[in-house]
Amino acid sequence: MAEQKATNITWHDHRVSSADRQTLNGHKVAVLWFTGLSAAGKSTVANTVDHKLHARGIHTYILDGDNIRMGLNKNLGFNDADRTENIRRIGEVAKLFSDAGLIALTAFISPFKADRDQVRSLFKNGEFHEIYVNASLETCEKRDPKGLYKKARAGEMKNFTGIDSPYEAPENPELVLDANTRSIDELADDVIAYLASKGLLSA
Amino acid sequence: MAEQKATNITWHDHRVSSADRQTLNGHKVAVLWFTGLSAAGKSTVANTVDHKLHARGIHTYILDGDNIRMGLNKNLGFNDADRTENIRRIGEVAKLFSDAGLIALTAFISPFKADRDQVRSLFKNGEFHEIYVNASLETCEKRDPKGLYKKARAGEMKNFTGIDSPYEAPENPELVLDANTRSIDELADDVIAYLASKGLLSA
Numbered sequence: 001m002a003e004q005k006a007t008n009i010t011w012h013d014h015r016v017s018s019a020d021r022q023t024l025n026g027h028k029v030a031v032l033w034f035t036g037l038s039a040a041g042k043s044t045v046a047n048t049v050d051h052k053l054h055a056r057g058i059h060t061y062i063l064d065g066d067n068i069r070m071g072l073n074k075n076l077g078f079n080d081a082d083r084t085e086n087i088r089r090i091g092e093v094a095k096l097f098s099d100a101g102l103i104a105l106t107a108f109i110s111p112f113k114a115d116r117d118q119v120r121s122l123f124k125n126g127e128f129h130e131i132y133v134n135a136s137l138e139t140c141e142k143r144d145p146k147g148l149y150k151k152a153r154a155g156e157m158k159n160f161t162g163i164d165s166p167y168e169a170p171e172n173p174e175l176v177l178d179a180n181t182r183s184i185d186e187l188a189d190d191v192i193a194y195l196a197s198k199g200l201l202s203a
Numbered sequence: 204m205a206e207q208k209a210t211n212i213t214w215h216d217h218r219v220s221s222a223d224r225q226t227l228n229g230h231k232v233a234v235l236w237f238t239g240l241s242a243a244g245k246s247t248v249a250n251t252v253d254h255k256l257h258a259r260g261i262h263t264y265i266l267d268g269d270n271i272r273m274g275l276n277k278n279l280g281f282n283d284a285d286r287t288e289n290i291r292r293i294g295e296v297a298k299l300f301s302d303a304g305l306i307a308l309t310a311f312i313s314p315f316k317a318d319r320d321q322v323r324s325l326f327k328n329g330e331f332h333e334i335y336v337n338a339s340l341e342t343c344e345k346r347d348p349k350g351l352y353k354k355a356r357a358g359e360m361k362n363f364t365g366i367d368s369p370y371e372a373p374e375n376p377e378l379v380l381d382a383n384t385r386s387i388d389e390l391a392d393d394v395i396a397y398l399a400s401k402g403l404l405s406a
Contacts, residue, residue: 004273005280014265015254024260051218057227059262061303062217070207071325072295075288077208085278092275093296100264102303122274 021101025059028200029098031123032191035110035170036133037162038148039140041179041187042107045133048188050105056201061097063090063106078159084115091119098127103200111161113168126198131191132170135179137162224304228262231403232301234326235394238313238373239336240365241351242343244382244390245310248336251391253308259404264300266293266309281362287318294322301330306403314364316371329401334394335373338382340365 022029032049034042043064053060069076073089076082087110097104110116120128140162141149152160159165170176175194177187195201225232235252237245246267256263272279276292279285290313300307313319323331343365344352355363362368373379378397380390398404 004277005285014267015250016257016263016265020257021262021264024257024262047218054219054223054227059224059227059304060219061224061299062219063299064217071298072292074207082208089275089292093299095274096264096266096296097300097303100300100305101262 018099018101021099025101027058027103027202029101029127030103030195030198030200031094031098031128032103032105032131032195033094033110033116033119033128034105034107034131034133035116035173036179037135037137037140037167038109038160039143039145040133040135041177041184042109042133044184045177045179045187045191046105046107048184049191052188052192053103053195053201058103058201059101060103060105063093063097063104063108065108068093068108078165080112080159080165083159084112087112087115087119091122094119095122098123109161109167111165111167113170116170129175129194129198130170130173131175131177132173133177133179133187134169139180221302221304224302228304230261230306230405232304232330233306233398233401233403234297234301234331235306235308235334235398236297236313236319236322236331237308237310237334237336238319238376239382240338240340240343240370241312241363242346242348243336243338244380244387245312245336247387248380248382248390248394249308249310251387252394255391255395256306256398256404261306261404262304263306263308266296266300266307266311268311271296271311281368283315283362283368286362287315290315290318290322294325297322298325301326312364312370314368314370316373319373332378332397332401333373333376334378334380335376336380336382336390337372342383 034046036042046062050060050062073086076086090106094104094106151157152163161167177190237249239245249265253263253265276289279289293309297307297309354360355366364370380393
């Protein structure tokens with residue numbers, strides 16, 4: 001858990017409130033937190049859902065593992081402490097986007113339960129949606145689109161989730177996607193159906 | 204400069220592009236980067252400008268020194284390295300908001316020229332607007348709304364900008380606000396007039 005270092009600071013309420021920003025956008029806010037193994041399909045499903053939401057006029061933004069690691073989190077590697085800080089920062093940024101009135105989609109392995117729970121604790125009830133993109137290690141290793149599992153098995157990559165670094169599957173996620181048998185489009189439709197059931201699709 | 208640690212990552216183009224997000228919002232993107240001494244009026248002016256933009260239907264978000272330091276940057280203090288990392292992260296987050304189609308306003312002392320220039324380098328020409336809230340040390344120390352200058356003069360706070368840590372004034376900012384003599388509302392109107400001159404007010 002990150003310690004609060006700066007003292008002598010006070011919370012400033014902004015003249016434009018979070019509620020004002022939601023009113024301008026015309027829809028509720030949410031964080032759709034996709035978690036799962038590398039190659040499970042997190043980014044692809046999240047992008048497809050993002051596309052469908054955008055087409056409905058919903059204001060969204062996607063935070064993506066690879067992309068965030070080239071910017072905000074470029075100074076973090078893959079040891080346990082850096083993975084925890086990686087997820088902590090992304091959770092805080094997702095909170096800023098939610099505060100700004102957007103639906104934020106995040107696609108990160110986010111292997112540790114404690115880190116995901118810490119992010120969840122930043123949000124009000126009903127705002128954080130943990131979506132487990134459930135594909136078996138066997139499925140992911142067979143796909144291996146970037147050849148990363150092969151490198152990890154050969155010992156050329158260290159701290160690779162599922163090989164020599166653990167993945168702690170969600171125990172009570174809001175939604176589980178069966179990524180072993182269903183297509184990307186079917187999985188995206190599963191998410192859209194879930195969001196509709198939660199009243200999040202009116203824009 | 205932060206070193207890129209993660210390898211084996213590739214940039215993912217998102218299905219919804221930055222241009223798509225701008226089209227949905229109906230206006231251009233920008234970063235309004237307010238810089239100046241503590242108590243110069245950065246946060247107050249930025250909040251007033253934010254309010255005026257929001258009233259015009261422009262999608263905005265404000266990143267504020269105190270607030271960011273309670274979340275994303277809670278693990279940073281005020282030594283030089285932490286100040287640089289503070290501004291680096293905020294620049295990257297401002298870039299995400301800009302990519303999401305919003306006008307981002309930031310209100311941070313951001314005392315070092317090199318740090319501000321590094322943030323500028325993240326953006327396309329015309330997107331980054333450095334706004335110098337120019338109030339003299341004498342003016343700021345007289346105001347001292349939180350009693351911070353008093354504490355710094357008494358040696359109870361270290362690394363305080365203007366006292367025992369330098370402020371490097373912008374050499375070529377896009378806009379200079381005369382915060383010694385003009386009121387907050389006048390300064391906010393100066394910013395609005397500047398944005399109008401840049402064609403950024405059509406929503």
